[in-house]
Amino acid sequence: MIHFENTEVAFSHKSDKDLRKAYFLFKMMASNCMVKFGKTMTNIAIKINFPIGWIFKSTIYSHFVGGETLTECDKNVNLLAQFNIKSILDYSVEGENTETEIEKTLDETIRSIKNAASQKNIAFAVFKPSAFALGNILEIATKKTELSETERKQLNIFEQHIDLLCNTAYKHDVSILIDAEDFAIQDIVDKVVLRMMEKYNKQKAIVYNTLQMYRWDRLDFLRSALELVKSRNFILAAKFVRGAYMEKERLLASNNGYKSPIHDTKENTDRDYNAALKFAVENIQNMSIFCGTHNEHSNRYLAQLMQENNIQKDDKRIFFAQLYGMSDHISFNLAKQGYNVAKYVPYGPVKLVMPYLMRRAEENTAVAGQTGRELMLIMKERNRRKNVQKKSIK
Numbered sequence: 001m002i003h004f005e006n007t008e009v010a011f012s013h014k015s016d017k018d019l020r021k022a023y024f025l026f027k028m029m030a031s032n033c034m035v036k037f038g039k040t041m042t043n044i045a046i047k048i049n050f051p052i053g054w055i056f057k058s059t060i061y062s063h064f065v066g067g068e069t070l071t072e073c074d075k076n077v078n079l080l081a082q083f084n085i086k087s088i089l090d091y092s093v094e095g096e097n098t099e100t101e102i103e104k105t106l107d108e109t110i111r112s113i114k115n116a117a118s119q120k121n122i123a124f125a126v127f128k129p130s131a132f133a134l135g136n137i138l139e140i141a142t143k144k145t146e147l148s149e150t151e152r153k154q155l156n157i158f159e160q161h162i163d164l165l166c167n168t169a170y171k172h173d174v175s176i177l178i179d180a181e182d183f184a185i186q187d188i189v190d191k192v193v194l195r196m197m198e199k200y201n202k203q204k205a206i207v208y209n210t211l212q213m214y215r216w217d218r219l220d221f222l223r224s225a226l227e228l229v230k231s232r233n234f235i236l237a238a239k240f241v242r243g244a245y246m247e248k249e250r251l252l253a254s255n256n257g258y259k260s261p262i263h264d265t266k267e268n269t270d271r272d273y274n275a276a277l278k279f280a281v282e283n284i285q286n287m288s289i290f291c292g293t294h295n296e297h298s299n300r301y302l303a304q305l306m307q308e309n310n311i312q313k314d315d316k317r318i319f320f321a322q323l324y325g326m327s328d329h330i331s332f333n334l335a336k337q338g339y340n341v342a343k344y345v346p347y348g349p350v351k352l353v354m355p356y357l358m359r360r361a362e363e364n365t366a367v368a369g370q371t372g373r374e375l376m377l378i379m380k381e382r383n384r385r386k387n388v389q390k391k392s393i394k
């Protein structure tokens, strides 16, 4: 049975000063008022061009973000690597979907794929599909069966962008994760990504699709995707997450009068998440698994499934992953025991990753249990270090 309680291992990469900073950060994020206040002040500061970068850079930014550029992330990539943890550098800038912005993100993502190819401590490249679509073409293509000439052209351009990224990854032998976003666009994204898998996953898992298991239809989707890959002879590479947009999806469904795509209860989401892991492990000869979760039980369960199915801890087909700055007790303890572990490390200019940081702050406030858990672990480690110091003085 795998344990995550060892805080000495969990925070081995953090100095006392880092821990003190992390403690204050999570303490602030535990307060709804502080997060709301911080968000309002940040928005005002950005509007009036007040230079706030320096405040963020040394606090919330340095905790959750790897650096402003790929090169600036090297230090953190190397630090994680010392503890057997790989990195996934995620360009977390959310811009407008104009042609110019799309081109910029495309160039940066290609640079990140090549950078991953050149560094053994970077395990995957990653991107958000919506960043490569003009306007709301993905939503239109998911909803409509007949597209106009212009819409068809826009959709083709989207698919060409995705193909360019997957092809670059394939040529450089880098696996690439395609994030899942809104329900309203996922159907067309799934179709395109399955086509990419068929093209590039013949020998090994290069292209990974993301399955949000808070959706009640995903287990069926998983089963039919497996049938497809078996009949066409390629590998189904799946990144399993619970899903990040629950409130928004429920609101959209109720405002627009359709059945919510999200499970009614957390228990049902948990049940499907774990069932998907079991299904994937039992079909590992046709699959690769990327388990993106901060849920202790699901991480433990995957480790147990691997053991039951005689799969080596470092089998290349299975990766565990958490976000940089969160759930280090899971990542560092799993890595110490020899499992494949990676951290999603966001990067980008301070001002441009602000929306990402605000989401992390809100998420940590909303997921009260998670913040409480981070705080409790940090306190435990600070106390342990104090006791060790006291003993050594005696």
Ligand SMILES: Cc1cc2nc3c(=O)[nH]c(=O)nc-3n(C[C@H](O)[C@H](O)[C@H](O)COP(=O)(O)OP(=O)(O)OC[C@H]3O[C@@H](n4cnc5c(N)ncnc54)[C@H](O)[C@@H]3O)c2cc1C
Binding pocket: 178, 179, 180, 181, 210, 212, 214, 241, 242, 243, 244, 245, 246, 262, 263, 264, 265, 266, 267, 269, 291, 292, 293, 294, 295, 321, 322, 323, 344, 367, 370
């Ligand atoms: C490496 C990594 C990559 C990720 N990539 C993506 C991505 O591509 N797309 C994406 O959407 N998210 C992504 N996420 C975020 C993820 O979907 C979750 O929002 C986040 O990880 C919290 O879920 P959990 O499994 O870690 O933990 P838990 O705390 O066990 O679960 C919280 C999650 O359970 C679900 N949930 C909570 N309450 C209810 C309820 N009442 N009814 C139904 N379901 C409920 C929600 O999904 C919520 O986020 C990623 C996370 C990680 C660690």
